[in-house]
Amino acid sequence: MKPVATTAQALQRRARVPTPRELDDIPWLQTLDAQERAVAAADVRVVQVAAGELLCRVGRPATYWFGVIDGLLKMSNDTEMGVPITFTGVPPGGWFGEGTVIKREVYRYNIQALRKSVVAGLDVDTFHWLLERSIPFNHFITQQLNERLGQFIAAREIDRMTDADARVARSLAALFHPVLYPGVGTLLRITQQELGYLVGLSRQRVNEALRALQARDCIRIEYGGVRVIDIHALRGVPR
């Protein structure tokens, strides 16, 4: 997967107005009252990104609050020296970057599309407009920040786990988070290769882990995706 250089300007040029169907898939929009929803919906823009494309880069000023309509993104956090460390996936229904947008700072993550995806963006100014007047929106954001904090703590634990089955189980459980990623439902569309990129394992090893989890009746493997049978069992996979 080769990274494709993408400027914010190029993204803006390719952006279009969301379809009604796409608006329905934006969780926070549904919580707003009619007036505010109308204003916010009018400011949402949507763009297709190709696999490997970089949506935003560390250090660029935050101009949008992003959400995944369709596809799968990877949040990665570079360390000082060059390459590695700490990934989380962002499946459909996930919105991110609110911490950065609230403070009007620069992005602290690289966001890369793991596959061809549809991403929505809300202008920073509209975000602040909502934050200043809408209680439902504030509830949404508070909850979002709170749940994500829990996810980062979980991610640290996952990093330390050596057992591949357990890593896959916990990473999957994170992606099935009902509050952060309501768009996922019980079927997560992710290939074993993509899971491999996220967790840092080979496709073969991910395949093996998934089969073990399926044997435990935690999940069901489907073509191009994974269905959760028992999320609690998934979280509880030991070691």
Added chain:
DNA sequence: ACATTAAATTCGA
């Protein structure tokens, strides 16, 4: 790495 199977796309009516 390879064989198998599923899905997406093309193409002809």
Added chain:
DNA sequence: TCGAATTTAATGT
């Protein structure tokens, strides 16, 4: 626009 044929993608070993 239907469906068969072909190509591409994902899975399992």
